[in-house]
Amino acid sequence: MAQTTAERQAAYRARRATAGNDGNGERRLDMWMTxxxxxxxxxxxxxxxxxxxxxxxxxxxxxxxxxxxxxxxxxxxxxxxxxxxx
Known part of the structure; x- marks a missing residue:
């Protein structure tokens, strides 16, 4: 069964969060600045x-x-x- 856009996005973010040589991944930063x-x-x-x-x-x-x-x-x-x- 095909994934929804939201499911694909959630899976992508999960992969990014644990990617990397040390398994530490990346963190998402969403903010406003001057x-x-x-x-x-x-x-x-x-x-x-x-x-x-x-x-x-x-x-x-x-x-x-x-x-x-x-x-x-x-x-x-x-x-x-x-x-x-x-």
Whole structure:
């Protein structure tokens, strides 16, 4: 029996969520942003010859890495940042 469009879309999203070498997959991001931020993202992506997705991923990962580098893994700040509870 043929799948409905909704069923095919659900299966596609499920595959994307678990795809990848580590089985970690991807996560869907659906949001609104200001025009200012959207235009800035487009300019940055164009400057570095990457997609807007790639540019956003780079910015987020680099900002996160800068914070993590300054945290002691055995500190309360580390736990607070990663949402862990002692």
């Amino acid at each position: 025009t200012e931020a959207d235009l800035a993202l487009a300019r940055l992506a164009r400057r570095y010859s990457v997609t807007r997705r790639e540019m956003l991923e780079r910015l987020v990962v680099r900002a996160d890495a800068a914070i993590v580098r300054r945290l002691d893994p055995d500190s309360a700040q580390w736990d607070a940042y990663f949402g862990a509870h002692r």
